[in-house]
Amino acid sequence: MNKLSYGLLSLLSTEPMSGYDLTTKINKFWRSTHSAIYPLLSELEEGNYIELTLIEQTGKPDKKIYHLTDKGKELLRSWFISETADEVCRDEMTLKLYCINCMDEEAAETLLKEYEDRCNKRIEMYHKNLARIKVLAQENPDNAPASVFGSYIMTQRGLQKTELDLKWCEWVRRIYKKKNLSFLKEDLR
Amino acid sequence: MNKLSYGLLSLLSTEPMSGYDLTTKINKFWRSTHSAIYPLLSELEEGNYIELTLIEQTGKPDKKIYHLTDKGKELLRSWFISETADEVCRDEMTLKLYCINCMDEEAAETLLKEYEDRCNKRIEMYHKNLARIKVLAQENPDNAPASVFGSYIMTQRGLQKTELDLKWCEWVRRIYKKKNLSFLKEDLR
DNA sequence: AAGGCATATGTCAATAATGACATATGCCTT
DNA sequence: AAGGCATATGTCATTATTGACATATGCCTT
Numbered sequence: 001m002n003k004l005s006y007g008l009l010s011l012l013s014t015e016p017m018s019g020y021d022l023t024t025k026i027n028k029f030w031r032s033t034h035s036a037i038y039p040l041l042s043e044l045e046e047g048n049y050i051e052l053t054l055i056e057q058t059g060k061p062d063k064k065i066y067h068l069t070d071k072g073k074e075l076l077r078s079w080f081i082s083e084t085a086d087e088v089c090r091d092e093m094t095l096k097l098y099c100i101n102c103m104d105e106e107a108a109e110t111l112l113k114e115y116e117d118r119c120n121k122r123i124e125m126y127h128k129n130l131a132r133i134k135v136l137a138q139e140n141p142d143n144a145p146a147s148v149f150g151s152y153i154m155t156q157r158g159l160q161k162t163e164l165d166l167k168w169c170e171w172v173r174r175i176y177k178k179k180n181l182s183f184l185k186e187d188l189r
Numbered sequence: 190m191n192k193l194s195y196g197l198l199s200l201l202s203t204e205p206m207s208g209y210d211l212t213t214k215i216n217k218f219w220r221s222t223h224s225a226i227y228p229l230l231s232e233l234e235e236g237n238y239i240e241l242t243l244i245e246q247t248g249k250p251d252k253k254i255y256h257l258t259d260k261g262k263e264l265l266r267s268w269f270i271s272e273t274a275d276e277v278c279r280d281e282m283t284l285k286l287y288c289i290n291c292m293d294e295e296a297a298e299t300l301l302k303e304y305e306d307r308c309n310k311r312i313e314m315y316h317k318n319l320a321r322i323k324v325l326a327q328e329n330p331d332n333a334p335a336s337v338f339g340s341y342i343m344t345q346r347g348l349q350k351t352e353l354d355l356k357w358c359e360w361v362r363r364i365y366k367k368k369n370l371s372f373l374k375e376d377l378r
Numbered sequence: 379a380a381g382g383c384a385t386a387t388g389t390c391a392a393t394a395a396t397g398a399c400a401t402a403t404g405c406c407t408t
Numbered sequence: 409a410a411g412g413c414a415t416a417t418g419t420c421a422t423t424a425t426t427g428a429c430a431t432a433t434g435c436c437t438t
Contacts, residue, residue, distance in 0.1 A: 003281055010288040020416050029284055031277045036395065038418055061403055061416040076288065081296050084281050084303065088220045091276035092192055095218060096269055099199040101338035107270050114273065137370050145370055149290035152373065157357050161350055168346050181326050181334055184341065209386050227388055250386040250433055
C-alpha cells in the first residue's frame with residue numbers, strides 16, 4: 001500500500017473512473033505511468049477498497065470503471081489524517097537555472113525562453129481546464145461541486161504559480177547581466 | 190551520467206565544496222541523499238570532470254573539497270544547452286488536498302493548518318537564507334556575485350511561491366464549505 | 379559519563395519507478 | 409490500404425532510489 005495507492009483512492013473519491021482516466025488525471029499532481037497504476041488497482045480491488053464495473057464499448061476497447069467501497073472510504077480518511085510525507089521533486093530546469101549566471105548570454109537567454117515557453121503552454125492548459133470544469137458544472141449542477149472541487153482548486157493554484165514563474169523569468173533576465181552585487185537590492189515584483 | 194551528476198556540477202560551478210555540502214545544498218532543488226551523491230562524485234572524478242583537494246580538519250573529520258575541471262565545465266555547458274527533462278513531482282500533500290472536499294470539517298481544517306505550518310516554516314527558512322546570502326556577499330564582495338546568484342534567485346522564487354500557497358490555503362478554506370457551485374465565481378486573489 | 383547532535387564519508391540490500399514490449403479496437407488522414 | 413493516433417489494459421526487465429548499516433571525530437547538554 002504505497003502513496004500512489006492513496007492517490008488513486010483520492011481521485012476515485014470525486015468520481016468513478018477507469019485506470020486509463022486515473023493515469024491521465026493523476027499525472028497533473030503525481031508523476032506516474034500506467035505500468036504502476038494497473039497493478040495497484042488490482043491490489044486495491046483484491047483488498048476490497050475498490051470495486052469495478054465492466055463497461056462494454058463499441059468503437060473503443062472495453063473498460064473497467066472503478067469506484068470506492070465503504071472500506072476504501074475509511075482507508076482514504078485514515079490516510080488523510082495520517083502524517084504527510086515530504087514532497088519528492090526532481091526538476092532539471094531548476095538545476096539548470098541555478099547555474100545560469102556562469103553561462104554565456106546566448107545559452108542563458110535560450111534557457112529562459114525555453115522555460116517561458118513551457119510556462120505559457122501550461123497557462124494555456126490551465127485556462128482550458130478551467131473552461132472544461134465550468135462546462136462540466138453546468139451540465140451536471142447537482143453532482144458537480146463534489147466532483148469538480150479538487151480539480152478547480154488545483155488548477156487555480158497551478159495557474160497562479162505558473163504566472164509567478166513568468167514574472168520571475170523576467171526578473172532573472174533583468175538582473176542576470178549585473179556583475180556586481182546590486183541585484184541583491186532588486187525586489188522580485 | 191544521470192541528471193543528478195549534472196546537478197552536482199551545477200552546484201560546483203558556483204564554488205568548490207564537499208560531498209556533505211552538496212548533499213545539503215542540492216536537497217533544496219532536487220530530492221536526493223548522500224547515498225546517491227558519494228558514488229556519483231567518485232564517478233565524476235574518475236571521468237576527470239571534477240578534482241578533489243583533501244582538507245585535514247581538527248574537531249571534525251577530514252573532508253574532500255571538489256572543484257570543476259575544464260572538462261567538467263564543458264560537460265556542464267553541453268548539458269545546459271541540451272533538452273530539459275520534465276520535472277518529477279510526488280507531493281502527498283497535494284494528493285490529500287485534492288480530496289479535501291469529501292472530508293469532514295475537522296479533518297479538512299487539520300490538514301490546512303498542517304500545510305500552513307509547513308509554509309510558514311519554509312518562509313522563515315527562506316528569510317534566513319536571504320540574510321545569510323547578504324552576509325556572504327558583504328564578507329566577500331568580489332567573488333560573491335557568481336557564487337551567490339543561483340541561491341539568491343532560487344530563494345526569491347521559493348519565497349514568492351510559498352507566500353502564494355499561504356494565500357491559496359485561506360482561499361480554499363473560504364470556499365470549502367460551499368455546497369453549490371458558487372465557488373467557481375470566487376477568484377483566488 | 380552517557381547520550382545526542384553536527385560533521386564527514388562510504389556501502390548495500392530492498393524497494394520503487396521507468397521504458398519497452400505486448401495486444402486490441404476503430405477512427406481519421408494520406 | 410497503410411500508418412498514425414486515442415483509447416484501453418496488462419507485464420516485466422532494467423534502472424534508480426531509499427533507508428539502513430557502518431565508521432569516525434568532537435562538541436554540548438544532561
